[in-house]
Amino acid sequence: MAEIDSSGGGKKGGKKRSKKMSTKIDMTPMVDLGFLLITFFMLTTTLAKPVTMQLNMPDKTDTKETSPVKLSETLTVCPDESKVYYYQGIPTEAGTVMQVTNYSETGIRKVIADLKAKVGNNFTIVIKPTKKAKYRNMIDMLDECAITNNKRYALLEIDPDTEALIKRSGK
Amino acid sequence: MPKVKAKRHSVSLDMTAMCDVAFLLLTFFMLTAKFRPEEAVTITPPSSISEKPLNTKDGMLMVSVSPEGGVYLATDDQMAREFMLERMANRYGIAVTAEMKKNFMASEIVGYPLGAMRQVLNMKPSEAKKLSKGIPIDSANNELSYWVGYAKLSNPELKVAIKGDKDSNYKVFADIIGTLQAQNINIFQLVTGPENKPK
Numbered sequence: 001m002a003e004i005d006s007s008g009g010g011k012k013g014g015k016k017r018s019k020k021m022s023t024k025i026d027m028t029p030m031v032d033l034g035f036l037l038i039t040f041f042m043l044t045t046t047l048a049k050p051v052t053m054q055l056n057m058p059d060k061t062d063t064k065e066t067s068p069v070k071l072s073e074t075l076t077v078c079p080d081e082s083k084v085y086y087y088q089g090i091p092t093e094a095g096t097v098m099q100v101t102n103y104s105e106t107g108i109r110k111v112i113a114d115l116k117a118k119v120g121n122n123f124t125i126v127i128k129p130t131k132k133a134k135y136r137n138m139i140d141m142l143d144e145c146a147i148t149n150n151k152r153y154a155l156l157e158i159d160p161d162t163e164a165l166i167k168r169s170g171k
Numbered sequence: 172m173p174k175v176k177a178k179r180h181s182v183s184l185d186m187t188a189m190c191d192v193a194f195l196l197l198t199f200f201m202l203t204a205k206f207r208p209e210e211a212v213t214i215t216p217p218s219s220i221s222e223k224p225l226n227t228k229d230g231m232l233m234v235s236v237s238p239e240g241g242v243y244l245a246t247d248d249q250m251a252r253e254f255m256l257e258r259m260a261n262r263y264g265i266a267v268t269a270e271m272k273k274n275f276m277a278s279e280i281v282g283y284p285l286g287a288m289r290q291v292l293n294m295k296p297s298e299a300k301k302l303s304k305g306i307p308i309d310s311a312n313n314e315l316s317y318w319v320g321y322a323k324l325s326n327p328e329l330k331v332a333i334k335g336d337k338d339s340n341y342k343v344f345a346d347i348i349g350t351l352q353a354q355n356i357n358i359f360q361l362v363t364g365p366e367n368k369p370k
Contacts, residue, residue: 013197026183038196050225052221052361053223055360059357060352135336135344136337136338139363147368159347
């Protein structure tokens with residue numbers, strides 16, 4: 001491939017000239033290398049790009065009345081380290097049942113999707129991560145809200161009543 | 172009669188132009204590429220299906236949480252950084268020498284309590300990493316609140332991003348959110364890794 005063209009022109013006879021070397025060299029390997037590097041850099045930069053999810057919290061100084069949410073249209077989820085607790089209703093009431101599921105596709109996602117189908121557009125999710133929850137668990141929960149197409153969710157601190165309910169359920 | 176030979180064309184063609192283009196592109200991408208911002212500790216963010224890229228147009232205030240729960244603050248706005256140092260040093264009565272300021276500006280990340288500031292800034296940035304254990308955010312001594320407050324004072328356009336390690340405790344995150352909300356910062360960008368959307 002890498003030939004150096006040294007044809008000095010096909011002159012017959014005449015004066016004897018010093019052989020002229022052509023300056024042409026084969027550029028193919030160099031082009032290969034160039035494109036290889038480009039491909040490499042482009043792939044590595046796009047793969048490392050972080051994405052963000054935006055989290056809007058309510059304004060604490062804003063005292064404007066917000067629209068009330070019906071208890072029956074609300075699901076409270078408490079992400080824990082490896083499982084998710086969820087219940088409907090008020091934690092202090094005896095009739096409130098704490099249930100537990102996991103982060104899998106058939107777990108909390110199904111629970112949310114089923115309830116959303118039953119309740120309709122006003123469905124609200126209240127997220128109260130437990131004390132043991134990791135940051136990842138909260139992101140997973142927000143992700144589930146995005147996957148099931150829920151725009152109405154609130155991120156709250158866990159309250160003692162809910163903690164007591166988790167303890168009582170013994171799960 | 173001699174045999175008619177098909178004229179043979181040479182298969183080698185001039186690659187110079189192609190080579191030029193390849194290296195031009197290479198140079199362009201390398202020059203426009205942004206370096207990954209330095210990190211005090213290695214943080215692996217959790218993944219989410221979100222597809223929004225990080226918006227760094229108007230400046231960025233990045234609060235990072237290490238797996239152990241240490242809080243670090245970084246900003247790409249040089250003016251805000253200078254302003255922060257000035258005000259923080261003033262507030263805690265630390266005399267800042269030119270050397271300390273140089274060291275402060277050399278590293279993008281703040282991750283030490285104010286008590287250790289003099290010691291950290293008198294060291295080389297590479298050595299000071301060991302002392303960077305995080306900014307205190309407990310309610311008794313919430314230094315993050317001041318750092319963020321001064322940064323916002325210098326450049327109100329700064330967007331707040333939170334980059335937490337996936338194994339960091341949720342409580343640290345809740346504390347950060349609480350601290351920022353007390354300053355009426357209610358919109359956060361949570362930095363996550365990309366993940367495929369389920370069907």
